[in-house]
Amino acid sequence: MIPLSEFAVTVEFGATIDLRTNELVLAFTAAVDQAGISGLLEIVPTYRSATVYFDPLLTDAVTIMKDLRALTMNATATPSRPSLTHTIPVWYGGAAGPDLPDVARHARLTPEEAGELHASVTYRVFMLGFSPGFPYLGTVPAPLATPRLPTPRKHVAAGSVGIAGSQTGIYPQASPGGWRIIGRTPVVLFSLHRRKPFLLAPGDQVQFVPIEEEEFQQLSGEQA
Amino acid sequence: MPTKPPLIHVLHPGLFTTVQDLGRCGYQRFGVSVSGAMDPWALLVGNRLLGNPDRAAALEITLHGPELLFEQALTIALTGADLSPTTNGFAIPMWTVVAMQAGSRLQFGTRRQGARAYLTVAGGITGPMMLGSLSTHVRSGLGGLAGRAVKKWDQFCVGPAPRTAAQSIGRSLLERYRPRYTKSPTVRVMPGPQSDYFTDDAVQLLTSSSYRVTTESDRMGYRLEGAELPHRASAEIVSEAVCVGSLQVPSNRQPILLMADCQPTGGYAKLATMISADRSLAAQLAPGDSLSFRMISAQQASELFRSHHAELDRILPPCCS
Known part of the structure; x- marks a missing residue:
């Protein structure tokens, strides 16, 4: 347990990206959500740690760390709720995936094969971060693990699917970004105009399905 | 019959004005x-x-202020940076409740002190709440006016003024409590979660020189330039939470001070965290200014957090919201 500031403390469960560590983080997060700790403002679970924000006028670091320590003891790596599997259609390559040729070259595959390989496994949502609804998914098949762009792009289109090392993710809205963009989905990950603004949650599963540009345009039209 | 909410019209947006x-x-x-x-x-x-609730929204005005037209009479107070505010040619005192007449204009001039002024209005700026707040976050398009900075011909509605608003005219923050914003403040920091990622002399290096605020600085964070802060090995960590005040250091060894718009998570080692009590000093800097750091313990930081808030409550007690 390490103080991040006067109003936040980080509880670490490991230093790597792995399933067991992340399950511990999410079990601990669920326990904290349930516990109703006095002065607690919010909790941010990540790959390997959870940061608890509190109001230092209502509680103090020593008290909150004692409350949290009791909960870490009980945190076990069992999923706290059944995980949802989301099917996400992706138009790989072309105008949608400007970095697919580079990723394919890195993997010694054709661009089409690289797209198929990316869609061949089911990914876990390890965490959300970076921007509203941005999922950090893992882990990509080893040949596709390509480092970030040396210089981030100023503009990445909404729905872009990217790779950064062993991670893959989806940009919910247009933004700058340094991940290698291999495709784009018409699925809207974040919208305030629906009952559930954030489509994905940590612990969920994501299955990508390759689609052609034509189907992408058609699905995008239906979303609009 | 409901009365028409008072309106503020934007005649000129200024450099970067947000709710x-x-x-x-x-x-x-x-x-x-x-x-x-x-x-x-x-x-x-x-x-x-x-007499507003603490959570009431205001306009944050950066360096070059906007020109605003008040369609109806409103009670306002300007706090933070002194950007030479005037109304119809007359100077407006800072940190003071002022009555604006219907049809009057608010303008700004040169930067005298600080970088960000706040136009607070009795009743607060109103608008559509997004995820519980009116705060504008431009990068994600949330809050304020469609998630963007103010532009020409925007207009703002103002909520119902507190009943005490008329009596508060002329009320002022005592001179001795007003902050003195400088262009080279010293801010206090506490150890960050990855202080052990840095060489033994890193804190010494951080606290013994001054850092320049570069032009790559905005509401998200300040890229600083100064003595290099060497890592023991890697600058990168598996992404975890960061917060306002975090001093993260990428592999170029130059620190980035995270500010209000920072993303919730990040993957660079964090050497230190600026304490909340000194956030104002950093918030009032502009590119070209500089800042220095002084290290205190986490325990001292917690005590300062409380005493800083207690002092404000003593000078100006919160109103019931």
Whole structure:
């Protein structure tokens, strides 16, 4: 347990990206959500740690760390709720995936094969971060693990699917970004105009399905 | 019969003017930044002078102020940076409740002190709440006016003024409590979560020189330039939470001080965290200014957090919200 500031403390469960560590983080997060700790403002679970924000006028670091320590003891790596599997259609390559040729070259595959390989496994949502609804998914098949762009792009289109090392993710809205963009989905990950603004949650599963540009345009039209 | 809400019209937007309150709490786990006022202390003082709730939204005005037209009479207070505010040619006192006449204009001039001024209005700026806040976060398009900075011919509605608003005219923050914003302040920091990622002399290097605020600095964070802060090995960590005040150091060894719009998570080692009590000093800097750091313990930082808030409550008690 390490103080991040006067109003936040980080509880670490490991230093790597792995399933067991992340399950511990999410079990601990669920326990904290349930516990109703006095002065607690919010909790941010990540790959390997959870940061608890509190109001230092209502509680103090020593008290909150004692409350949290009791909960870490009980945190076990069992999923706290059944995980949802989301099917996400992706138009790989072309105008949608400007970095697919580079990723394919890195993997010694054709661009089409690289797209198929990316869609061949089911990914876990390890965490959300970076921007509203941005999922950090893992882990990509080893040949596709390509480092970030040396210089981030100023503009990445909404729905872009990217790779950064062993991670893959989806940009919910247009933004700058340094991940290698291999495709784009018409699925809207974040919208305030629906009952559930954030489509994905940590612990969920994501299955990508390759689609052609034509189907992408058609699905995008239906979303609009 | 409901009365028409008072309107403020934007005749000129200024450099970068946004709607801000105390921020968007509770959604960082979904990737949503807290945002909110860069200088929350200045916002709180304005709201409390007016008898507003602490959470009331205001306009955050950066360096070059906007020109605004008040369609109806409104009670306001300007806090934070002194950007030479005037109304119809007359200077407006800072940190003071002022009555604006219907049809009057508010303009700004040169930067005298600080970088960010707050236009607080009795009743607060109103608008559509997004995820519990009016704070504008431009990068994610949330809050304020469609998630963007103010532009020409925008207009703002103002909420019902507190009943005490008329009596508060002329109310002022005592001179001795007003912050002195400088262009080279020293801010206090506490050890960060990855201090052990840095060489033994890193803290010494951080605290014994001054850092320049580069032009790559905005509400998200300040890229600083100064003595290099060497890592023992890697600059990168598996992404975890970061917060306002975090001093993260990428592999180029130059620190980035995270500010109000910072993203909820990040993957660079964090050497230190600026304490909340000194956030105002940093918030009032502009590119070209500089800042120095002084290290204190986490324990001292916690005590300062409490005494800083207690002092504000003593000078200006919060109103019931």
